[in-house]
Amino acid sequence: MKTACRLFIILIAMQGSTWGGEAPETVLDRKVHIEKEIQREVPATPRFCDAMAVPKERLDVGGGALYCEREGQSGPPMVLLHGGPGSTHHYFHPSFTRAARFAQVVYYDQRGCGLSDFTRGQGYSVDQAVDDLEHLRTTLGLGKWVVVGHSYGGLLAKHYAVKYPDSLLGLVLVGASTAVSDRGGSRQGQFMAPEELKRIGEIRQMRGLSTAQIIYNAFLNGDWKRQCFNKPSRERIAQIASYEWNQDGGFNSIMSTDARRILLDGLFMECPIPTLIFEGKWDLTWDAAKPKLMQKEHPRAELVVLEKSGHQMFDDEPEAFFGALERFVTGLKDIPEAQIAPWKACLATWKNALPSRIRASGFGRKSSESLAKAYTKAGLDALESFDEYLRMGLALYDVKRYGDALDVFQACAGDMGDNTFRRGIALVWQGHVLDLLGRRDEAIAAYQEAVDMGLRDEIQNDQYGLKYSLDTYPQERLKTPFVRLENHLEN
Secondary structure, rough: OOOOOOOEEEEEOOOOEOOEEEEEEHHHHHHHHOOOOOOOOOOOOOOOHOEEEEEEEEEEEOOOEHHHHHHHEOOOOOEEEEOOOOHHHHHHHHHHHHHOOOOOEEEEEEOEEEEOOOOOOOOOOHHHHHHHHHHHHEEEOOEEEEEEEEHHHHHHHHHHHOHHHHHHEEEEOOOOOOOOOOOOOOOOOOOOHHHHHHHHHHHHHHOOOOOHHHHHHHHOHHHHHHHOOOOOOHHHHHHHHHHHOEEEEOOOHHHHOOOOOOOOOOOOOOOOEEEEEEEOOOOOOOOOOOOHHHHHHHHEEEEEEOOOOOOOOOHHHHHHHHHHHHHHOOOOOEEEEEEHHHHHHHHHHHHHOEEEEEEEEOOHHHHHHHHHHHHHHHHHHHEEOOOHHHHHHHHHHHHHOOHHHHHHHHHHHHHOOOOHHHHHHHHHHHHHHHHHHHHHHHHHHHHHHHOOOOOOOOOEOOOOOOOOEEEOOHHHHHOOOOOOOOOOOOO
């Protein structure tokens, strides 16, 4: 059912903030500053939180505790989701104190980040992160709340809306990651000089530097230009380095990989949850088309584009940002069930579809068994991406449904077009299941086709302990048939 949509695009130009009466240096000035010496000592700077007389607590959300702060006594509850993956709530200070006059602001560090527990629970994932958020809401005894997601936190906010639509009063996306197939590009190096990029690269390769030392020295040599509009002071850079990028080992890599599987194409076309989108014109995390991508993903949303802002527009243009946020939050009303029920029915259908089940699954045996039970030949037509094909084929391999696995890998190879890398992987797995089916001649033909591509890429399937090169491995399989490898991951 089509519903009329309204879109508001507000272009707001604000005067830049001043320090001591002088306009600060901005990314647009293109000034180059190189420090010849590495600064081994990051200046000691206090946490913003230390000076705030607000409740600070650690709340058990099941399998771990989350660090949480609350500020403000009136208005609807509003929770802030930091980015990263692996950043912390600290960078919302002190700007979001402005919001405490019209909302009950909830700050927290996600599991594995900042001052929260570094406990993996069921395994770091986007699903676990949004479950933690829902547990936080109920533990705090809050009803519906406004969810504000910044950067990667915006992806979490969207997934939370899909998984827990009844818990939201409103959705605010601030420089948020997209959750659709077209992720857009980036301009992060656009305003850096070659000598800055070279120096930053050298710093990141230096041995013996801590994460904080790397961040501090990189920012001093221009790395601030990737996401800041105004150049931060040295004290602010020290705070960023010390408090705003603290995470468990491997957290960023694990969560970044998991975030890429979150594809919510089309799900927000009829979303009844009031949504406000903030974009900074000079948010170089993304390319210039980012506001249009967000507008397309959330056609019912209000879009605010701040003309003199980078990635953290709440710092760059606070008057404009918090003015728009206050108007939005104070105007929210509870969503009638009659309005949200059709969307929830649409979400249920999407969640049960095979591609969604694939993206929500792990790589272990139990996940394979569940996916294999859901698979039918009719479901093959629903698969589109390489990741969907590969995961489904491996699930069928795990449960020894080799004929069905062959169908999937053959369809995958056919759909990859000019992407020889992905086609090569599909051909290798075709050869594997053909060998296991006893169809050796056909297996040899698949391996030979992979060999003829002349690829040299390295492939790794950790669940099987399998690591190989597309250059040499297919040649080995021409000589000796594939012998089944078991999936040693349980979940």
